[in-house]
Amino acid sequence: MDGLNDKVGGGTRYAFDAALPGMRHAKLLRSPHPHARILGIDASHALALPGVVCVVTGEDAARLPDPHHGFSVRDQPLIAIGKVRYVGDPVAAVVAMDERTALAALELIAVDYEVLEPVPTLDAALAPGAPVLFDEPHPGAPLGVGAGSWSRNEPAPNVLYEYGYARGEIDTDLAGAAHVFTDSFAISRISHYYLEPYSGVARIEDGRIELWTCNQDPFMIRADISRMFGLPVNDICLHSPMIGGGFGGKSYCKLEPLIVLMAMKARAPVRLALTLDESLLTLTKHAGVLTLTTGVDAEGRLIARRSELKLDGGAYADASAMVALKAAYRVTGPYRWKSVFSRASIIRTTTIPAGSYRGFGGTQASYASECQIDMIARRIGLDPYEMRRRNLLDVGEPFAPGDSGMDSDLRRGLDEVCRRLGYHERSQHPGHRNGRGMGLAIGIKDGGGTGNHAQATVTVSHTGAVTVSAATTEIGQGAGSTLCRIATRTLGLPLANARYAPIDTDRTPLNNGTHVSCGTTVTGTAVQRAAEDARAQILEFAAEQLQCPAADLTLEESGQGWAVRRGADLHPLAPLIMSWFGGVGYVFIGRGGIKVPYDERSPVRARNLFWMPSWAGAEVEIDRETGRLRVLQLIVGGDAGHAIDMASCVGQIAGAALQAYGLSLFEELRYRDGAQPENADPRAYRVPMASDLPDRFDCFVEEHGMGPGPFGAKGLGESGMLAVTAALANAIEDATGARVTTTPFTGERILAALDGLDTVVPMDQRSAAE
Amino acid sequence: MTGDGRGFTLNGKPASLRAPDNAVLVDVLREDHGLHGCRIGCDQAVCGACTVLVDGTPMAACSTFAFEVEGRSVLTIEGVANASDGAPDPIQRAFLEERGFQCGYCTAGMILTTRALLERDPDPTEATIRAWLGAGVCRCTGYSAIISAVHTAARLLRQGSV
Incomplete structure (x- = not known):
């Protein structure tokens, strides 16, 4: 069975399945307190238990050159040092001969805590005199930004990061607008809930570290381990097997340095496989409150928007800074504005760290923005569809001055949603506005990363066997298959000839991680260029053998294997290569790369590579007695530019859309x-x-043909999440006249909205109120 | 420990059941029999990744004691394909055809659940399929492709495809 078949045959191996001879097993003791000082840890009874190999604590970590990690703010110790900051914070790690013994040993560890006041909510964290999670600032450079933006690490107590962007005369424009509306929206904390629990195995041999992990960013983890342990990168090798789901929850540094430290102390390979319970304690999506003040003219044209985003970053930085930056920059949506002021702050609380989740703040921003656009349309008596049409960016129009132009036809996608939904005929239904209604939304985010780069190789053997090597991990999106399609299409060889090489950082060309829907466009371009390089080498070789110009030759698959064609003549390549090289044959090694340049004139320091719109439409029915929401239709579409593999593209949209659907209807990790x-x-x-x-x-994928990637492709893996929540909220208002502004849209909240109550409850009081 | 005389049928072949009384089936399948296709996800009978068929009935191997399957017949994903040539069975072919998976972690459970469903109802309605698949979680696909795969599998099986 091939790689694809193995998923249906049970043969696929994940990091969870990784095993090495002599491997020991680890389990973590986690803090029961949201906030406490660690006064002492007594592991003597655990160490006395037969089968226990060692116990690792913050004392071991503190001896490392740099025991902390975190993207742009390095504040997270690989295991608690001196303090715990959320329920679930790892305090001690036991390594034993088997998991059962490790678990039993956890019970024998005594931790002496001085319990501190928790800081569970945004309001608690920002209150005057609030307890602080950290006493000292941390190393790490603020994210680089360009024209009109600012970026600050730790600007105030319990504030991890602030990003802002301003252009135009916001106060003047708001003062001069025909209508100005201010609305707040709250979004709940949700969990990635990938099915493969977070797992890794480390071994140290001849001073070299090898690590098999479910993390989707092998080179980033290699760099983190290098810095934290003071080792050169070529002493560290990360292996990335098939990943059992991630959605951002397996990006950036997590448990890898701890697993390495355990393997060092145990002097044996160590496996740490969390349970799914523990995985839920590892990372969440950002909850937050987004307040938007928007001015429009008498015809419903958008003039100016001031946005204040407060996002709950939890206890540690992880990738929060990037989430803040992206959320604030995108909160103006795919529209034209005269002036903009956007600010996002990440607030530290004593809760599970928050990080990337399928779109770096894109869901939060699109949700708030698209709800408010709809509300404004209804308030000024415009159809929400018409309101959007009047304000959408045209093709080629820059998202912001200095940034790249819109590379999707936004109206076309919206019209497709309306057609599939039956939006323009909705008023003919007898239940319309009487418990039944429809809503639209258009999400937008940048894609491909900021100033991103990637490298790849494509090797072709004398038999025409193609090996594609790049560091885009296989996480369910079908990266290997798509990159093989790009390579073989460029070479002119059948897909069946190609294999995607296993990823390890010793051999695989570098990229920045499997992020930001960049696999097809950024790494894909590197693969395409590598395939072009290989093809050129093959044709040059053949031209020399055939004594003709390379330009006269093309590659093709023939009845006699792969061959070069020169006019009517077909020359099989295998014999041509073997007669020259002999031995066991030859391999052509094509290399490719891409670097998206930085550009200080662009607000986020690089012109965005491509835009990812998401169009959604929903039809709902509300039970006025119970507030129960029934979703009759959910239509979600994206733009692949050009779909390298249409089934994969549609699958990405559907999967992302259903995650947003969960967030909208019932998903919430509560405290x-x-x-x-x-x-x-x-x-x-x-x-x-x-x-x-x-x-x-019903999910659909359009091909607007304007992507910068291979054959006009662009990424869409994250986009399906963006517009669903707003489309549902907008449909609820269309059905009932009532607006819900806090996710999830439970029966209680809808009933409260129906009763005319304002459901924007400060985050602080939410758990108490329910 | 259960005695040497105890056994069960695993993927059509007799197998011995040497496990402590508190051992769960998923650990026995993975550790004693190397059947890693039986996945551990939630480990509490919610996600369905560890689903196996016990005498044709879907059960969560993470929450089934090994001794419960004594004398019974257990089918894991590794036993679904043709034993002699490894060719995928019609349900596996349908999942391949419809791309009824992304990361693949839930796939074994989904395929085995589908098998049990189609044995009971060869031509299930959309509502029946949704209800049966509701025994497991797929966080990747949004279920659409899996539901299409069940429809396709039902058609292949009704056509007597082997």
């Missing part, structure tokens, strides 16, 4: 009494099942 997680386990935390699907769930 009880502001301190203890209430449902951070896979049984209590509800994710959508097949039985929860909308009555009609």
Whole structure:
């Protein structure tokens, strides 16, 4: 069975399955307190238990050159040093001969805590005199930004990061607008809930570290381990097997340095496989409150928007800074503005760290923006569809001065949603505005990364066997298959000839990680260029053998294997190559790369590579007695530019859309009494099942042909999440006249909205209120 | 420990059941029999990744004691393909054809659940399929492609495809 078949045959191996001879097993002791000082750890009884190899604590970590990690703010120790900052913070790690013994040993570790006041919410963290999570500032450079933007690490107590962007005369423009509206939206904390629990295995041999991990950023982790342990990068090798789902939850540094430290202390290979419960305690999506003040003219043209985003970053930085930057920059949506002021702050709280989740703040920004656009349309008596049409960016129009132009036809996608939904005929339904209604939304985010780069090789053997090597990890998106398609299409060889090489950082060309929907466009371009390089070498070789110009030759697959064609003549390549090289044959090695340049004139320091719009439409029915929401239709579309593999593209949209659907309807990781997680386990935390699907769930992918990637492609893996929540909220208002502004849209919240109550509850009081 | 005389049928072949009384089936399948296609996800009978068929009925191997399958027949994903040539069975072919998976972690459970469903109802309605697949979580696909795969599998099986 080939790689694809192995998923249906059970043969695929994940990091969770990784095993090495002599391997020991680790388990973590986690903090029961949201905030506490560690006064002492007594592991003597655990160490006395037969089968226990060693115990690793903050004392071991503190001896490293740099025990902290975090993207742009390095504040997270690989295991708690002196203090714990959320329920679930790892305090001690036991390595034993088997997991059972490790688990038993955890019970024998005594930790002496001085319990501190928790800081569970945004309001608690920002209150005057609030307890602080950290006393000292941390190393790390603020994210680089360009024209009109600012970027600050740790600007105030309990504030991890602030990003802002301003252009135009916002106060003047708001003062001069025909209508000005201010609305706030709250979004809940949700969990990635990937199915393969977070896992890794490390071994140290001849002073070299080898690590098999489910993380999607092998080169980033290699750099983190290099810095933290003071080792050169060529003493560290990361292996990335198939990843059992991630959605951002397996990006950036997580447990890898701890696994390495355990393997060093145990002097044996060590496996750490979390349970899914523990995985839920590792990272969440950012909850937050987004307040938008928007001015429009008498015809419903958008003039100016001031946005204040407060996002709950949890206890440690992870990738929060990037989430803030992207959320604030995109919160103006795919529209034309005269002036803009956007600011996002990441607030530290004593909760699970928040980080990237399928779009770096894109969901939060699009949700708030698209709800408010709809609300304004209804307030000024415009159809929300018409309001959007009047303000959407045209093709080629820059998202912001200094940034790249829109490379999708935004109206075309919106019209396709309307057509599939039956939007323009909705008023003919007798239930319309009487419990039944439709809503639209258009999400937008930048894609491909900021100033991103990637390298790749494409090797072609004398038999025409193609090996594509790049560091885009296989996480379910079908990266290997898509990159093989790009390579073989460029070479002119059948897809069946190509294999995607296993990823390890000793051999695989570098990229910045499997992020920001960059696999097809950025790494794909590197693969395409590598394939072009290989093709040129092959044709040059053949031209020399055939004594003709290379330009006269083309590659093709023939009945006699791969061959070069010169006019009517076909020359099989295998014999040509073997007669020259002999031995065991030859391999042509094509190299390719791409670097998106930095540009200080662009607000986020690089012109965005491509734009990822998401069009959504929903039809809902609300039970006025119970507030129960039934989703009759959910239509979600994206633009692939050019679909390298249409089935994969549609699958990405559908998967992302259903995650946003869960967030909209019932997903929420809650805290009880502001301190203890209430449902951070896979049984209590509800994710959508097949039985929860909308009555009609229709996803589509357009090909607007304007992508910068191979054959006009652009990424879309994150986009399906962006517009769903706003489309549902907008449909609820269309059906009932009531607006819900806090996710998830539970029956209680809808009933409250129906009763005319304002449902924007400060984050602070939410758990108490429910 | 259960005695040497105890056994069960695993993927059509007799197998011994040497496991402590508190051992769960998923650990026995993975560790004693090397059947890693039986995945551990939630480890509490919610996600369905460890689903196996016990006498044709889907069960969560993470929450089934090994002794419960004594004398019974267990089918894991490794036993679904043709035993002699490894050719995928019609349900596996349908999942391949419809791309009924992304990361693949839930796939074994989904395929085995589909098998049990189609044995009971060869021509299930959309609502029946959604209800049956509701026994497991797929966080990647949004279920659409999996539902299409069940429809396709049903058609292949009704056509007597082997």
